[in-house]
Amino acid sequence: MKRDPFHRNRKIRDAMYRATIEAMRERPEIYLMGEGSHMKVHFDCPELEKEFSERVITLPITEDANTNFAVGLTLAGLVPIVDVISSDFLYRTFDAIANTAAKQATVAEPRTIVIKAEFLTGGPTTGQRIESLFAAIPGLRVGVPSNPDDAYAMMADALKHPGVTVLFEDRMISDSELDQFLYKPLQKWATQSATPPKGAVSRIPDGIIVSYGLTQHILRWHGWASLDLMWLYPLDLAVMLNNLKKRVLYCNAKEQSLLIVEPAQTFLGIGAEIAAQVAEALPGVRIKRIGAPRCVIPASRELHDQMLPTIEQVKAALKELEAAGGREGTTGRVCQTRIRQGNGALEANSRGKKPARAEK
């Protein structure tokens, strides 16, 4: 479906705030801070503003010092959530994250900090997908939730994790798409456990297509299930490798395929790391990656769509993998995993149009 880069989707954001508010009620040491933070929660989460205004710290446009300031808070036992806003602003505070927070966590007693940033696609500085940069830095944990349940659980977990977590809110994941896929309604979160799923990848039966964040939805929208990484570091590939391994034993190593679909650039991206690990662990598995070009987000709205993988690219890649294995027409067995429970929801999207379906 067409994605409006300026639309403010709420569900993932609300889920993160829900986890934050619940944690703040129980733990007085949690603070939320960043540029214009009071104003942001005023509009985004009035409940948090009403209940915890004194625990929101509005700081100047001093991105790097703001994260360093947060590290100072942790030295006194506090737990800061630093809202950096657009992911491009992470570049401004890269030093404080990579040099100060991450090193503090590795050379001394690790302390809890959550750094939150957002992706959208509205121009060159509106949410460049740079998560792989952070996944490469020792001392950081990096997560990209693809749905409200995961967003809630990952924020709750980050607030307990003794160390630094960089969490991304993908504003391009549309609320109406989330409605289609049977995610739990907001009111249920208050009572459910905040403990995240163990490991990153327990829900998907077949780890043949791997993706995370927004590309999860691009695939789902077209009826393809993919293994959701959730955490880019630590990168838990055990389930996927086991799945592939079983199939390697069952069929033949030469017949196995792995397609990685990522919302960020493929060059030095998470997919490159996955491909390398799989190639080392299971030689013979055919691997393809699809993602964004190595390109700054364009100013032209006509070009925005080219920053995300398309379903046509996915289909072409699967055909290529099949052809390389000499097993044309067997995608359904090897590469294609249909969403069974979600099929009903796929009948219509929020605009009342039938979404495109993947070919069998």
Next chain:
Amino acid sequence: MTSLAAIAEAEVSPVAQYANHAELYRRMLTVRMLEERLLELCKDGLVGDLHFNRGQEAIAVGVCAALQPTDHIVTHHRTIAHQIARAAPLEPLIAELLGKKTGCNGGRAGEMHISNREIRHDFAFQLVGTCIPVAVGLAWALKYHHKTDEIVTVFFGDATSSNGQFHEGSTIAALKKVPLLMICENNHLAGNITPEYYLPTKTVRERMAAYGIESMGIDGNNVLHVMSWAEMAADRVRRTGRPYLLEMDTERLCLHKIGQGDVRSKEHLTELAERDPLKLSEEQLGPSFPKQKLVDTIGAALDLYIGRVLAEGPPEMNNA
């Protein structure tokens, strides 16, 4: 042979007990003698990138003498003097400097990131300027969350005042009104570069007017002088809950670090050595002060500790 009891005596005493000149001198001498030994280890390739305090010892020692044991310090990367000034146990300190697993941070932090919560040295950072906003955050938490009267003292150099983190941190410190004592160790050097290349003002304190942060300049090589003014400044920060800057004029009498040259001529360095804070203290303490006994005791302790530390191994290396 010095007895173990005498060696134990060489450990600097707890913070609150040393506000007398002999104890101040002993701490400065311990810094000097440890750094001289570490320099030899550097030359032998047994230890990596260390930064020494020769000539600047009076600032760390004098300021820390003026603080309460419950106060916090945050420092730049030249940390040996501040650790000893806060009475850090020497053997774990040396082990940390050498990256050994018995170090106070398990040998992972080294000199430039060392911390020790026992002595409330909460943070040190190699990159200049980082220490300031971190100290501001710590001071904010103490004042507004914990609501204590503890203060934070942050040490930095004059060259730091041209870094963005200095200005961003000072902005937040002023806006948020945090109890922060800013100690500028003005040694007129940025690594190996002289002020005409990095400081557009004559002093650092001139810059503070823009933030509404009060400041004062003093001689940083007279340890008694440093302690007195630091007591005044710490008291002021504690009473007002606001930041204050003391700019201390000093000279670094050693290289920035091993392997670098020195732009200063030998004649100039000889001139600067006249301001050596240890020399000044020795003159003030008089000829009857038993310096040699102190040198022997401290030297024996350091040699014992270094010998033991060298036999230790490094920490394990894991993915983080």
